[in-house]
Amino acid sequence: MKKPFLTKDQAESIAASYPTPFHIYDEKGIRENARRVKEAFSWNPGFKEYFAVKATPTPGILKVLKEEGCGVDCSSLTELMMSEKCGFSGSDIMFSSNETPPEEYELAHRLGAVINLDDITHINFLKDTIGEIPETISCRLNPGGVFQLSSSEEGFQVMDSPQDAKYGFTKDQLYEGFRKLKELGAKHFGIHSFLASNTISNDYYPVLASILFRFAVDVQKKTGCHIEFINLSGGVGVPYRPDQPGNDIMAIGQGVRRQYEEILVPAGMGDVKIFTEMGRFMLAPYGALVTRAVHEKHIYKEYIGVDACAADLMRPAMYGAYHHITVLGKEDALGDHIYDVVGGLCENNDKFAVDRLLPGISKGDLLYIHDTGAHGHAMGYQYNGKLRHAELLLQTDGSVRMLRRAETPEDYFATIIWE
Numbered sequence: 062m063k064k065p066f067l068t069k070d071q072a073e074s075i076a077a078s079y080p081t082p083f084h085i086y087d088e089k090g091i092r093e094n095a096r097r098v099k100e101a102f103s104w105n106p107g108f109k110e111y112f113a114v115k116a117t118p119t120p121g122i123l124k125v126l127k128e129e130g131c132g133v134d135c136s137s138l139t140e141l142m143m144s145e146k147c148g149f150s151g152s153d154i155m156f157s158s159n160e161t162p163p164e165e166y167e168l169a170h171r172l173g174a175v176i177n178l179d180d181i182t183h184i185n186f187l188k189d190t191i192g193e194i195p196e197t198i199s200c201r202l203n204p205g206g207v208f209q210l211s212s213s214e215e216g217f218q219v220m221d222s223p224q225d226a227k228y229g230f231t232k233d234q235l236y237e238g239f240r241k242l243k244e245l246g247a248k249h250f251g252i253h254s255f256l257a258s259n260t261i262s263n264d265y266y267p268v269l270a271s272i273l274f275r276f277a278v279d280v281q282k283k284t285g286c287h288i289e290f291i292n293l294s295g296g297v298g299v300p301y302r303p304d305q306p307g308n309d310i311m312a313i314g315q316g317v318r319r320q321y322e323e324i325l326v327p328a329g330m331g332d333v334k335i336f337t338e339m340g341r342f343m344l345a346p347y348g349a350l351v352t353r354a355v356h357e358k359h360i361y362k363e364y365i366g367v368d369a370c371a372a373d374l375m376r377p378a379m380y381g382a383y384h385h386i387t388v389l390g391k392e393d394a395l396g397d398h399i400y401d402v403v404g405g406l407c408e409n410n411d412k413f414a415v416d417r418l419l420p421g422i423s424k425g426d427l428l429y430i431h432d433t434g435a436h437g438h439a440m441g442y443q444y445n446g447k448l449r450h451a452e453l454l455l456q457t458d459g460s461v462r463m464l465r466r467a468e469t470p471e472d473y474f475a476t477i478i479w480e
């Protein structure tokens with residue numbers, strides 16, 4: 062059972078000040094989860110979570126995470142600028158970009174961010190751009206092949222194809238790259254890798270860690286480079302469907318610890334810091350899209366038209382992603398109607414739900430679309446002239462604060478040159 066963090070009465074009273082649709086985040090949930098993450102890795106004194114800004118590039122959220130001790134993982138100029146404005150600097154910022162323009166390396170360097178290179182050719186590019194190689198530098202590994210975690214009956218629990226991904230150095234390039242970076246003055250090295258997205262498995266991080274730890278031992282031996290940190294990046298998933306089990310972050314932390322003690326400690330590398338760059342796991346369950354049913358249509362199927370559309374939440378249209386829907390005030394009602402819940406884009410994939418069993422919906426009902434806290438508002442766009450909607454924070458004390466206002470037509474027209 063998925064439970065909204067808002068009641069109908071709460072949502073109606075919020076909607077009286079901030080018209081639907083809106084994204085709303087749960088400060089209490091965000092903080093409690095961030096504390097669990099910290100506790101799960103507290104066995105590693107250097108541990109740090111660098112929140113992946115792209116998941117929720119909203120200063121009000123970044124500041125909450127900062128208070129909980131998180132850094133930020135940026136991948137573009139504006140994400141760096143936003144992070145600087147939020148008070149992040151130096152080693153609180155990880156810069157993991159690809160196809161990077163020079164001005165982004167310049168800003169990352171000026172902020173003192175830890176730069177995570179995506180390709181061997183970027184060594185010279187970085188040096189030519191900023192005039193030196195920073196003392197601390199990281200490289201992204203792409204081990205190639207296919208990455209699989211199997212579970213007993215259901216076949217593969219996690220499957221992804223690093224060999225088809227555009228990111229990272231090959232292993233051989235990474236040995237060569239580290240030697241070169243060392244010659245150019247780098248002193249402290251990090252290894253980063255991202256092998257699979259939205260994993261629902263307590264084994265993903267431990268298996269990734271075992272691959273990176275073994276590789277790190279090898280790299281340190283072969284190149285003499287001091288490995289200071291290993292960055293497990295993102296990819297820890299959340300259960301979007303009500304019947305999926307969630308990840309247990311404590312078990313994940315302990316699983317990584319076992320690999321650390323088995324592989325790194327005996328190699329004399331018990332000082333390596335563990336970093337993560339989770340986006341989804343930090344935020345997805347603590348955000349919701351609240352939208353109102355505005356039309357009801359019966360043709361070959363039953364449709365409920367809502368005032369939000371795919372421009373507010375692209376995941377269902379883009380990936381066929383499932384987002385659970387609760388009709389507020391009808392939490393306990395029987396799901397005895399089959400609906401497509403649709404937005405108003407002139408695109409037939411603008412459907413938040415297809416053939417979904419829900420309680421009977423009346424015009425005016427508020428629908429709570431779950432788990433939109435990460436890669437939700439962030440992936441918004443303005444197709445069909447749809448404007449992007451407000452982001453609100455349900456604060457720990459129960460009050461609501463607006464983090465970003467809704468766009469107006471003036472915002473939409475602001476970049477146009479009319480003649």
Ligand SMILES: *Cc1c(COP(=O)(O)O)cnc(C)c1O
Pocket residue numbers: 113115116134157255258259294295296297338339340341342435
């Ligand atoms: C997207 C991304 C993340 C975050 O991924 P999640 O699946 O949201 O955890 C972390 N690191 C990098 C480099 C990314 O591109």
